[in-house]
Amino acid sequence: MHGETRSENDRELGRPMSWEILVQDLPNVANLEDVPNDFRPGSIGTRTELIARIKKVAPSAEEQDGWLFVQNAEVDLSIQFHMEDPQLVRYLMIHVHGGANSKARVAGIIEKLGLRAVDVDTGELFKG
Numbered sequence: 333m334h335g336e337t338r339s340e341n342d343r344e345l346g347r348p349m350s351w352e353i354l355v356q357d358l359p360n361v362a363n364l365e366d367v368p369n370d371f372r373p374g375s376i377g378t379r380t381e382l383i384a385r386i387k388k389v390a391p392s393a394e395e396q397d398g399w400l401f402v403q404n405a406e407v408d409l410s411i412q413f414h415m416e417d418p419q420l421v422r423y424l425m426i427h428v429h430g431g432a433n434s435k436a437r438v439a440g441i442i443e444k445l446g447l448r449a450v451d452v453d454t455g456e457l458f459k460g
Contacts, residue, residue, distance in 0.1 A: 350430070351453045353438055356423035358448040363457060375420040376447055379413055382421055386411065389440040406433035411441075435460060 357373035359366075376382065383400060387393050390402040393411075400411040408429040416422040426441070426449075428434045439460020442449050449458040 351428050351451070353426040353428065353442075353449045353458050354423060354452055355426060355442055355445065355447050355449040358450075358457075360448075364450065364455065373423070375416045375422055376424070376445070377421055378419050379415070379421055382413070382424070382445065385444050386441055389444045390437060402437060404431075407431040407437045409434055409437065 355376070357376055359368070359371055361367055383393075383395065386400060386402075390407075390409075392404060393400050393402045395401075398413065400413075402409040402411070408431040410427045410429065412425040412427065414422045414425065426438055428438060431437075438449075438458070442458065442460065450456070451458045
C-alpha cells in the first residue's frame with residue numbers, strides 16, 4: 333500500500349509496500365557510521381548519462397515530467413532526479429511501490445550506476 337513502510341520480510345515476499353532508496357556519492361565504507369564527518373558527496377553524473385545507464389538495466393523505463401518510471405507486472409519504481417544544476421544530478425531517490433522483483437531491479441540499477449545507496453526506512457546501506 334502506497335505510503336506504508338513494510339518490513340524486510342514483506343519486501344522479500346513481494347507484498348505491497350512503499351519505500352525509498354537514496355542513491356548518491358558515498359565512500360566505500362561498511363556502514364553509514366563510518367562515513368567521515370567532513371565527507372561531502374559530489375554529483376553522480378548528468379541526467380542524460382544516468383538515464384542511459386538505467387535503461388540498460390530497465391529498457392522499458394519511461395520518462396515523464398522529469399521522472400523515470402519502471403513499471404511492469406513484477407516491478408513498480410519511480411525515480412526522481414535531484415539536480416545540482418541544469419545538467420548534473422546530485423542524487424536519485426528511487427521510490428519502490430511494490431512488485432516482487434523491485435528490490436532486485438533496484439540492486440541492478442545501483443550496480444550499473446556504480447554507486448551506493450541508503451535504505452531510507454532503515455537508515456542503513458542498501459544491500460540488494
